[in-house]
Amino acid sequence: MKHLIIYAHPSKKSFSFQLKDALKAESEKRGWSATVRDLYEMKFDPVLWPSDLEKLKKGETEEDILSEQALVKEADIISVVYPLWWAGFPAILKGYIDKIFAYGFAYKAGKNGIEGLLTNKKVYLYTSMGNTVEEYEEKGLIEAFRKIQGGEIFEFCGMEVKHQEFFPQIPSASTEEIEKHLKVALSVFEPAKQIITN
Numbered sequence: 001m002k003h004l005i006i007y008a009h010p011s012k013k014s015f016s017f018q019l020k021d022a023l024k025a026e027s028e029k030r031g032w033s034a035t036v037r038d039l040y041e042m043k044f045d046p047v048l049w050p051s052d053l054e055k056l057k058k059g060e061t062e063e064d065i066l067s068e069q070a071l072v073k074e075a076d077i078i079s080v081v082y083p084l085w086w087a088g089f090p091a092i093l094k095g096y097i098d099k100i101f102a103y104g105f106a107y108k109a110g111k112n113g114i115e116g117l118l119t120n121k122k123v124y125l126y127t128s129m130g131n132t133v134e135e136y137e138e139k140g141l142i143e144a145f146r147k148i149q150g151g152e153i154f155e156f157c158g159m160e161v162k163h164q165e166f167f168p169q170i171p172s173a174s175t176e177e178i179e180k181h182l183k184v185a186l187s188v189f190e191p192a193k194q195i196i197t198n
């Protein structure tokens with residue numbers, strides 16, 4: 001299994017940073033290969049500049065985009081780890097999606113409308129936040145986040161969103177709460193198969 005972890009947080013002191021490391025360690029424990037794309041460390045340029053849009057429209061793809069697309073293409077599992085900022089993705093992650101999940105690679109127009117091209121991939125979304133889940137539920141926003149961040153992006157491109165976990169009130173969480181969140185995060189994967197040796 002190839003596990004691609006797309007990680008978008010600027011701080012090594014964040015919960016997201018710990019979560020990304022826990023996902024990597026869990027993958028290795030299960031014998032999966034894990035690749036982390038740390039968008040801040042990569043200094044990923046999220047802006048789709050006029051010249052980028054021109055190239056996109058002509059179907060021309062730069063080498064740095066092609067290499068990211070290759071990682072997405074070969075992944076069986078994709079985990080996306082990010083804080084909720086202004087009820088959405090951090091700009092660097094939004095820009096990654098704009099540039100990497102491009103027309104012709106991630107989706108295309110078919111006879112019956114849009115066709116997702118990235119099939120056979122399981123996606124897990126890990127969203128840390130300052131607010132409570134209840135507050136967002138009351139506003140109907142948890143459902144909206146699932147539809148927009150999962151459905152309209154990853155499912156649109158043919159992937160299966162297996163789970164989106166929301167981690168509430170992270171800035172004031174205790175060490176015990178953080179430990180609990182990390183356990184919950186890893187529990188969303190199917191149980192690891194027992195390795196039987198003679």
Ligand SMILES: Cc1cc2nc3c(=O)[nH]c(=O)nc-3n(C[C@H](O)[C@H](O)[C@H](O)COP(=O)(O)O)c2cc1C
Binds near residue numbers: 015128
């Ligand atoms: C620019 C910015 C915007 C934010 N917007 C939201 C928001 O819309 N909703 C929310 O619940 N928390 C919001 N927060 C709080 C972060 O989501 C929270 O600090 C973060 O998820 C904590 O987890 P971390 O340790 O992984 O950063 C925002 C924080 C920043 C810096």
